[in-house]
Amino acid sequence: MSDEIWVLAEFVGDQVAQASSEALGAAKRSAEAGGRRVVAVVLGRDGGDPALRSLGAADTVLTVQDPGLKDFSPALHVRVLEALLSDRKPRLVLMGNTAAGLELGPDLSARLGSPLIAYCRNLEFSGDTVVGTTQLYGGKLLLEVETAAAQVLAMVAAGSFPAVTEERDVLVEAIASPVSLADPETVFLGLEVAETADVDITQADVLISVGRGIGDAGNISLAEELAEALGGVVSASRPVVDQGWLTKSRQVGKSGKTVKPKLYLAAGISGAPEHLEGMRDADLIVAINTDAAAPIFEVADYGVVGDCTEILPALTEAVSSQG
Amino acid sequence: MRILVLTQGVPDLVEGLEVASDGVSLDQDWLKYVLNDFDDHALEEALQLKADGGVEVVAVSLETDGSRDILFTCLAKGADRAVLVPGDWFGTDNHQKAKALVSLVKAIAPDLVLTGVQAPADADGQVGVLLAGNLRWAHVTTVKEVRLAEGKATVVKELEGGTGARYQVALPAVLGIQAARVPPRYVPVSKVRQAMKTGQLEEMEAPPEGDTVLQARKLYPPPSGERAAMLEGDADTVAGELVRILREKGIGRLAG
Amino acid sequence: MSAVKAKAIELESAIVEGMDIGGSWSRMLESRVLESYDFEQIDRLKAIPGAESLAYCFQCAKCTGVCPADRVGDFSPRKIFRRVQTGTNLMESPDLWTCTTCINCTRVCPKEVKMAEIMPAIREEAVLAGEAPAELQKAFADTQKYGNPMGESPRKRADWTAKAGVTVPIISKEKKPVDLLWYVECHYSYHPRGKDAAVALARVLDALGADFAILGHEEKCAGEDMRLGGEKGLFELLAEQNVATLGKYQFQQLLVTDPHAFNAFRHFYPAYGGDYDVVHYSQYLAPKLSGISFPRKLSRRVTFHDPCYLGRHNGEYEAPRQVLQAIPGIQLVEMERCRENSSCCGGGGGGMYLDGFLANFQRERLSEVRVKEAVATGAEILVVACPYEVSRFEDAVKSTGNDGKLKVLDLSEILAEAMGLLDN
The missing domain is CATH 3.40.50.10700 (AF0625-like)
Structure with a gap:
């Protein structure tokens, strides 16, 4: 059985992505406990690429040098990784539960017959068995699972493991693509130009953020009034944006913006993991929700069980009366 | 062009979820199944493509409580065919579902499979990409827009932070839909009932395949050690208390 | 609000029922231009079963004086009729959603234009075409899913009873007939201030020694707003489900707190097999x-x-x-x-x-x-x-x-x- 733990590394520009640093954190923990080696796997970068220095937390780096892999293509990346994983048989393969990870994890798992732990919150070896914890039902429940399979894949949920970053000259193994990259089934065409935003929620000190619990579009004015009274801006969770009640530029969370305001007031937001990812680092989090079991209360500093359409106006009034 | 929309009934999160006495599964007593929200977006995107022209939409659902209602709702919204996959799918994992669906998908022979990017309990991975892996088909997930032209799909994949990446995808392919280009439509009950009277549900067998790959050890609510300090009282009391806290922390206009 | 104005047809003379009304025969009048309207819109609406009486309007404007919506905006039955007559497509106009069916207009209308029948009938067409305002559609969707328009958990419908401080029996657990089956309805069950009122009424009933029970989580929205909002299919579904639920239990009177539900039970549920001795809580309390x-x-x-x-x-x-x-x-x-x-x-x-x-x-x-x-x-x-x-x-x-x-x-x-x- 191989003693390698692989981390499929992603970059933002020339820096390792936060999700990959956290996956490296998870990998190092498992490696230290069992005398295993951590290999960061990079697709599409040259062996001499200085960006690889940001993967110093790994023991070694394996990079597939073909420039055709630099832009993420689900089909090509799966092709290459399927070949590498079958050939080198790493014991554990970790990746972020990211837009790219969601393409790679399930497909590789189906092709290789290696079990996959999605939304992985915790991971450890118990002898030869891998024990992982996955997050279900929007974070309302956790499921602990085990598998004795020879190779296990895991998509690591954001914020579950400490990010480990180290800048150093790390030993790099640079190889050519083990498979042909001809005729890809998915071809990257380019990035969309972002919509011009009416407001930049990432710059706001105070965010009054509304979720499904706000009830209807008409009630968003309740949040706007409070935001105005406090000197803040209204943001939202995904369902509110999907309903077309607020623009995409105001969305907080995995597929929206990551924010770090002084106050994040979550009104009627239950706190799905994808949302928490975008706001858990706010200085002060206040949550209002009718469901006392809502996961948002796990990350909030202060919580109120109640209807936000009642509490927001009361709060606006209380703030306004402070003169 | 034929689009298969794969839908699942999933436990409604509005209800409190409780762990069954076996300690590893959900208590089914109070479970109510509703169409997975993301699958509703997948259906909507398929119907948008149908409106663009030349597309047949086939809705498929693995049987759960409520899956017949889900399929009739798909028909009422504009799907051309609805296929029920009979069986008790509660407790089967996504690997088993995806394997089982391979022959069914081949039989329906769609050019494109659309399904929700995720469901509430994807412990072993999301069913759409798992299906693509089993079929060895192309896939793109976290998709927010699909266009069809010249036997190919052009899609916008949503990346972290909401940036869109455009991909050209060879068909057949599986797409995991994050959000349709418009919010899913509401279908009046009378249309659903009309569909129940006049519409046909086809049944196609696809028994679960393979063993569960991950052994469940324990299902439990997250530890509530570091929960928020809860404020109690009526709206005005709570508001007063919050203002005191915000003042103390020097938030916004309450600073200084 | 794209009110396309109908083009008036200008005639030099016109013969109505054999009489030339052009005016040239009259020494009192100069010859004048007569106007005729395109009746397409009004014809389309009055053909909808239930909406016929909109076409009875003869523009006396008595309704405008009492219409609450006209006090805060520009709306009354007379105004809608006139707009439709001049080419407004009501299906695409906010006018279609302005009426609260309070029927103060019908009270004073000499022509019996019945807004409480016209509105649901026309709205139904809009709902079927997917053109209802999104907020209303969300209420429909939530009611369809959860049996209440707030999208609250059905199993929490009777949670308010925990604060009642008196026993509020659930009829399925009573296993005996009761005098009063109390139909609590959604806002009393879920809205914080509604729950306060439900608690108060429970205590009053208890103090009066009433033999009562509620349906608990088996109760669903009576559906009156869905009916009036144009989601007739949803109303029918709810009515059938509620009639089936009520049919399982024995009770003398159906005590209803919500006047909208009260109206539905009195006038519309009998058509679905639900014929009850319905009493509003004010009616129950007054003689006691x-x-x-x-x-x-x-x-x-x-x-x-x-x-x-x-x-x-x-x-x-x-x-x-x-x-x-x-x-x-x-x-x-x-x-x-x-x-x-x-x-x-x-x-x-x-x-x-x-x-x-x-x-x-x-x-x-x-x-x-x-x-x-x-x-x-x-x-x-x-x-x-x-x-x-x-x-x-x-x-x-x-x-x-x-x-x-x-x-x-x-x-x-x-x-x-x-x-x-x-x-x-």
């Missing part, structure tokens, strides 16, 4: 209070808002007033518009789920207009007998700057207060 000794005197000046669906739709004006007058110390003062001419709170006919939509077309909310009238009477308390109104009016008290001047209480709350039942 003569023998009661009230532990306290409530020396308060109060005014009462007649709910449209209790008053105009069902002719009950006295029962709630009798309840108030039974309370020692209460001084009841009437608002300028009361009883038959009571002014709508804006919540009926789907209005509860259109506040955001209508805010674009109205200067203020109907509830704000009404609260100002209540304040003008000098009353300290505005008493209501419909679960929509406590929250609507409380919001309006705040938004009109009358906080502290006027309290809003449900009839059951003020009664429970006087009976000394709200002390814990």
Whole structure:
């Protein structure tokens, strides 16, 4: 059985992505406990690429040098990784539960017959068995699972493991693509130009953020009034944006913006993991929700069980009366 | 062009979820199944493509409580065919579902499979990409827009932070839909009932395949050690208390 | 609001029923231009079963004087008829969603133009075409999924009873017939202020020694707003489900708290096999209070808002007033518009789920207009007998700057207060 733990590394520009640093954190923990080696796997970068220095937390780096892999293509990346994983048989393969990870994890798992732990919150070896914890039902429940399979894949949920970053000259193994990259089934065409935003929620000190619990579009004015009274801006969770009640530029969370305001007031937001990812680092989090079991209360500093359409106006009034 | 929309009934999160006495599964007593929200977006995107022209939409659902209602709702919204996959799918994992669906998908022979990017309990991975892996088909997930032209799909994949990446995808392919280009439509009950009277549900067998790959050890609510300090009282009391806290922390206009 | 104006057809002369009305035959009149309208729009609407009477309008404008929506915007049945006559497509106009079906217009209409029949009929076509405002569609979707328009958990429907402090029996657990089956309805079950009123009524019923029970989580929305909002299929589905549920149990009377549900049960459920002895809680309470000794005197000046669906739709004006007058110390003062001419709170006919939509077309909310009238009477308390109104009016008290001047209480709350039942 191989003693390698692989981390499929992603970059933002020339820096390792936060999700990959956290996956490296998870990998190092498992490696230290069992005398295993951590290999960061990079697709599409040259062996001499200085960006690889940001993967110093790994023991070694394996990079597939073909420039055709630099832009993420689900089909090509799966092709290459399927070949590498079958050939080198790493014991554990970790990746972020990211837009790219969601393409790679399930497909590789189906092709290789290696079990996959999605939304992985915790991971450890118990002898030869891998024990992982996955997050279900929007974070309302956790499921602990085990598998004795020879190779296990895991998509690591954001914020579950400490990010480990180290800048150093790390030993790099640079190889050519083990498979042909001809005729890809998915071809990257380019990035969309972002919509011009009416407001930049990432710059706001105070965010009054509304979720499904706000009830209807008409009630968003309740949040706007409070935001105005406090000197803040209204943001939202995904369902509110999907309903077309607020623009995409105001969305907080995995597929929206990551924010770090002084106050994040979550009104009627239950706190799905994808949302928490975008706001858990706010200085002060206040949550209002009718469901006392809502996961948002796990990350909030202060919580109120109640209807936000009642509490927001009361709060606006209380703030306004402070003169 | 034929689009298969794969839908699942999933436990409604509005209800409190409780762990069954076996300690590893959900208590089914109070479970109510509703169409997975993301699958509703997948259906909507398929119907948008149908409106663009030349597309047949086939809705498929693995049987759960409520899956017949889900399929009739798909028909009422504009799907051309609805296929029920009979069986008790509660407790089967996504690997088993995806394997089982391979022959069914081949039989329906769609050019494109659309399904929700995720469901509430994807412990072993999301069913759409798992299906693509089993079929060895192309896939793109976290998709927010699909266009069809010249036997190919052009899609916008949503990346972290909401940036869109455009991909050209060879068909057949599986797409995991994050959000349709418009919010899913509401279908009046009378249309659903009309569909129940006049519409046909086809049944196609696809028994679960393979063993569960991950052994469940324990299902439990997250530890509530570091929960928020809860404020109690009526709206005005709570508001007063919050203002005191915000003042103390020097938030916004309450600073200084 | 793309009101395409119909092109008038100009005629030099016209013969109507054999008579030349062109005017040239009359020495009194110069020859004149006559106008004729394109009847396509009105013909289309009056062909919808239920909407026929819209075409009866002869523009007398009596409705405009009493229509609450005209007070805050530009809307009355006469105005809609005229707009349709001149080419407005009502299906695409916000006018279609403005009417609260309060039927003050029908009360004064010499032609029996029946808005409470016209609106649901025409709205149904819009709903089927997917053109209802999103807020209303969300209420439909939630009611379809959860049996209540707030999207709350069905299993939590009876959670309010935990605070009642008295036993509120669930009929499925009673396994015996009861005198009163109390149909609590959604806003009493889930809205925080509705729950306060439900608790108060439970205590009153308990104190009166009533033999009652509720359906608990088996109860679903009665569906009246869905019917009036144009989602007839959903109303039918709910009616069938509720009739089936009620059919399992034995009871003498169906005690209904929500006047909208009361209206549905009285007039529309019989068609689905649900024929009950239906009583509004004010009607149940009024005759029961003569023998009661009230532990306290409530020396308060109060005014009462007649709910449209209790008053105009069902002719009950006295029962709630009798309840108030039974309370020692209460001084009841009437608002300028009361009883038959009571002014709508804006919540009926789907209005509860259109506040955001209508805010674009109205200067203020109907509830704000009404609260100002209540304040003008000098009353300290505005008493209501419909679960929509406590929250609507409380919001309006705040938004009109009358906080502290006027309290809003449900009839059951003020009664429970006087009976000394709200002390814990």
